[in-house]
Amino acid sequence: MGRAPCCDKANVKKGPWSPEEDTKLKAYIEQNGTGGNWIALPQKIGLKRCGKSCRLRWLNYLRPNIKHGGFSEEEDNIICSLYISIGSRWSIIAAQLPGRTDNDIKNYWNTRLKKKLLGKQRKEQQARRATLRQEIKRESQSFMVPGIMNQQTHNYWPELPAAAVMPAMNPTQYSHFWDQESLRSLLIKLGGRFSENHQESNIASSVYSLDGSCNSTQDHPYSSSVNILSSSGASMNSTDSPCSQLPNPNYAVSGAGPSIYHGLEEFPVELHELVYGNQQQFGGLKSFNGMDMANGGYVTNGAISSGESTTWGNVSSLAYPQLVSELETCLQSLPQDHSSFEVSSYFGPQ
DNA sequence: AACTCCGACAACCGCTCTTCA
């Protein structure tokens, strides 16, 4: 059973407001106020309109000091930054822009700002990729990264940032295929610490702290990365299971709950870069052999789909089979509600 | 000139939240 309609739909006028209607409504409210009851208002005025419609008309167009169109650059910036922070909370965003209504901002965002923003980001993205490709080409001969984020992984899970994948390797696993010099180079590149005696834990620390919030291997190895990605699934205990060293299969860019991605599900690829492109904390970590650390370790799908896949193609041969088998083992031990995560979707067809 | 397409914007719909009896 649905709730009762707020007005008699059959006897209510719909569609655009006439100047006469506007005049009536405006004059009445300016003289008497709304009386705290929008539903009763149209009857008092003699308008064949729904109370909600009157309210909307007043709030969006008739009340004093309303601005329409002509959004300034500053307003654009405010809208963008607030949208990134809080998502489509138009009323809150409108509260920061005097004279603007939520409806106006919403329409402006949907029709113009979103496109404008994405166009700008795409250009910057292309420029970054070009730089990245050059850097990778230069470095790849001397410094190979045995990451588990490879061509196949990327094809099947393009939205998964490489930074989130990196911690999936525990310190021991790193040492399986990285010699001392590679470890040292890695740390230097990541801006981390390096100790001859504690290289493993420090490597892990440095990698885990890429988002600046987890500084110790005593911490949950994923707590720092996953909070960016907004894990919606049950957290895994870092000490109880060997799976603590594997990524939470539930995490995704567009998870439920509050996160910096709130409201960005629509175009996570572009706005992931937007978000990280503005972050200062990764300064100096421009690239890491195909992983754009400056942008959360993310290389977008476009880099692959554009046919310029040399970056990932070169490292695909370095996928670590042992990790794959360990992941499969761990997944088998996971509760059934994790079953939606498929190994093939993570690593691609073997 | 006629038609189609598309962008912009006003308005509606339905849901959730808040208030109050």
Next chain:
DNA sequence: ATGAAGAGCGGTTGTCGGAGT
């Protein structure tokens, strides 16, 4: 504590006008 009514909000739709063919 509960339910009804009103208010508020965000997503979606409808309409209009301009550009392109």
